[in-house]
Amino acid sequence: MMVPTDEQRRCIEYTDGPLIIVAGAGTGKTTTLIEKIVHLVNKKCVHPSRILAVTYTVKAAGEMENKLRERLGDKACGVFVDNFHSFCFMVVSEHRATLGLSGEIRIMEDTEKSVFMADVIRALSPPLQVLSTFPRVYDRVGQLCGFIGKAKSYLFGPDELAQRLEETKDRLEKKEYLELAEAIRVFLEYEKRKKPLGLLDFGDLE
Structure with a gap:
């Protein structure tokens, strides 16, 4: 389990609206996101099925799922974790008629x-x-x-x-x-x- 910095702690506990975290590679953005999800589920009683977490690659999404499972146990199964392209493809598939796409x-x-x-x-x-x-x-x-x-x-x-x-x-x-x-x-x-x-x-x- 990470020990967050004061700045990361503010990000984790902030729930009053949208939040953008701007930081370089290797600074703990993903870990902060995971801890924020844990905070929402355990401290704010947000149902896991109401949380979507997306990242850039299939590998990163898999790693995020594993880390959430370590922190949340069975509750992690309710969090929807995916990479951007896969999630967007799912959305487009569900709304293909609206977008003028037919068939598969x-x-x-x-x-x-x-x-x-x-x-x-x-x-x-x-x-x-x-x-x-x-x-x-x-x-x-x-x-x-x-x-x-x-x-x-x-x-x-x-x-x-x-x-x-x-x-x-x-x-x-x-x-x-x-x-x-x-x-x-x-x-x-x-x-x-x-x-x-x-x-x-x-x-x-x-």
Whole structure:
């Protein structure tokens, strides 16, 4: 059992609203989170089934479950512990009809995503003009997958990006504007093609 610092103790015992803990790697964030859950269950009488704990990896989620079991015993079974992608996939699966997804859904791994993107690019009519200057299809696919992933990390879809592009076009060089316009066009077609197939990428779950 950890002996919390005064600062960690304040985090553990604080229950008056949302709380953000900003700290570097190895400073005890996960341990503090575990102790906070223990505090909520044992001291505040919060039912374990009302607690969700998410972390970045499957391994970290498993370690958190084990540590909670050590601290809470059988009560730990009620706490829902998962990694972000797995939890978000579960939420998307439950609400797939609302999101316009039909049938079974699955996440594309990076290789499948690249192949799918290459197919999207090849099927475009008219074909790409500015972005076709990349010497290899692989480079084009990599650039566009990166562009779409970054857009999703900022919660931008293709329609929002298109609107932003039009709002800022006067401040962009012509080539930059055309490159972005084509990238957004690919983004739009990529989303349009994968939705009826029930396909997701990891960016959809972040």
